Amino acid sequence: MMLKNMVHRKLQNEKYDERKEFPTLESIATTEVGRHFEKFATLEGLDERLHAGIRKKIIENAIELTIKEGADIHSVNTTARSIHLEEYWKKACEYRWSKEHRAKTLAIENNGLSWKVAYLERHVTELIEKIANFEEFYQKKEVIHTLHIVSSWIFSLDLAVVPQNFDLRIVFENLPLLREVTLKYSEGPMTEKRRDSVGMKLAEAANLGESVKNSYSLVQLNVSGNEIDDDLFKFIMAGVACNISLLELNLSHNRVGDHGAKRLAKFLIRNEILVVLNLTNNCIGYDGSRYLSQALKINKTLEELHLKLNKFDDKAGSKFFKDLSLNTGLLMVDLSANSLGHLSARKIAELIQTGTGLRQILLGSNDFSHDSLVIIKGSIPEPRGCEHFEASKFSEIRL
Template structure:
């Protein structure tokens, strides 16, 4: 043993055998690890976590979720990649939080109120719509759509496609130059090519209830060509056949697509006796009187409740055909004929029909070159009809006397809650008194039905 030196206060340490020294050093190190303030048992992952992470990392090759405990399912679904193939996730994952992540990462604006409050439905409807908007016939692989059908068919209830691209035209510039040399525009018809045929898709979607379509190109810029906006006869035949086979379709909208009389008759023929259709919108097209006559037949051979023919070219013969259908119809609730050319002959015919019709609640006749004769007849309608709650005569020429006639007809009316007479030239005083009567009717209806008040009148 080492002897202490005078004045040295250290404690004498006995000499150790080498093996004992190593053991003492190991014990010292162990003691230091345990006392390390930065060391924590939490840094060591549990076996369960390792297993869950393995499932997540290999989910595409071996998707496992149904056999996990609920708390483990939650952890896996919260950490799954939103880039997984739809072939893996579509029919396996129903968790709304997962589909919410996929939606919000892909689109800036997401509102599920238009999709039955379902994130999964929103994803598949918008995903399918985007594919259809970018589909180029003869260029895009049709399997992009066909392979998606078994994945999305149970989650698609509505499709809104506001663009259909035409096929790419080879040597299009040379063709235009050749046509310009002939001095004829007829050659442009040869350049009109058909768009994607929706038949196989629509008939394979068992829940499809709404179809909103526009045949045209958005944001074409300097590449503008008239044939980019051509809804061809073949397009119409294909669409008519598809819609006829879509037995659950309730709402059909085909707008801004240059639908003329011939195409209207084709579509109407496919919709006659349709079991479910309740709303038809053919607004902003090229429908004239013959097309309106065809629609008149449809009114009485279907269950239509809402019909929108706004901004077409319907004159008084077409209006008379619609009026005849109205006189016999018992299902139509709303009719929009704004921005047409029905004039007084058509307006009077519709007025006569409304003297006997007991189901129509709303009619829009704005911007139709109507004048005092129509106002006189509608004065009788206001006095007798107990169903109409909304009428619009905006942007017509009813005149002061026409306004007085309408005011007189409203004297005992208790049901009209909306009456739009803006720019109808009825005079400010008459318009004020009419507004007071309509407002009183609206207030009475509100008090009588607090849970579902009608729209506030203009």
């Protein structure tokens, strides 16, 4: 047939490209290797520089044939170490997740602008979240094997469901480059949550503490919304206190109270690393505020402190802002939605007038009277600062 077409076109004086009718040996080879990519994924014998074009063509054929045939994407245990072409991983992401509209996975700005990192991080997240029983040997072995293979490309994990009995130490031990971790604890599928099944348990808190203790790359830990009370917090802080890399700790939307604040204060007195501490929506009252403010007299590295939606009354706020006059490192503090009043307003004004390193103070939804707001406004030195305070409906001070 091909020969007949060639003769016909020549008789008709038509332009004829032999390469289209008779595929080259290279074209046949790249197509067949792509078709059986699982067997040849390492592309052994093809130098990355000398044979870059051939390697690229094989990889493109592999993903195109997978999409065309509707097959599962190639196993990361096969491809992670051998394929670095971003176009492959982009197509793999789109093929595996675009139908489910998982924009978060496909937003590579959250993954170091790398499609490969985006794919592997999402793959590991789903692998862990789908574990039914981590005590079963084959599941444990599979997770450890996969983590070991992909370890060079995993920098962040966002686990919406941490499985029961899952040992986080395996994650931290096998992912030495892990920098950001977000954890949510609950029993059963997300759609079947009950109040008593949501949140971290004692054994899980102890396991998290042990895991964080020996992590030397962890920069950001987010355990927001896990029903962590002072008893659980003790076990977590046992590990956090020994960590030497953590810059940001998010404990928002938990049940940390005054005893937990005391433990945090002891940590802040000794710590010279942490930059951001988020305690939004917890149960810290007067005693806890005293512990924290005493610690801030000594701590010089913390730059952001979020204390919105706690139990600071006017007396607590007054003492807190009085002690902040001795702090030199804090740049932002959020005490919105507490119960600050006139006494706190006076101390805020004194703090601003005597000079402070703070550049932003958030105060919305407190119990300030009109006179209290006038006192605060009068202490702001710059006219633009006063204008912004009014424009923000007296909720934000910028210095």
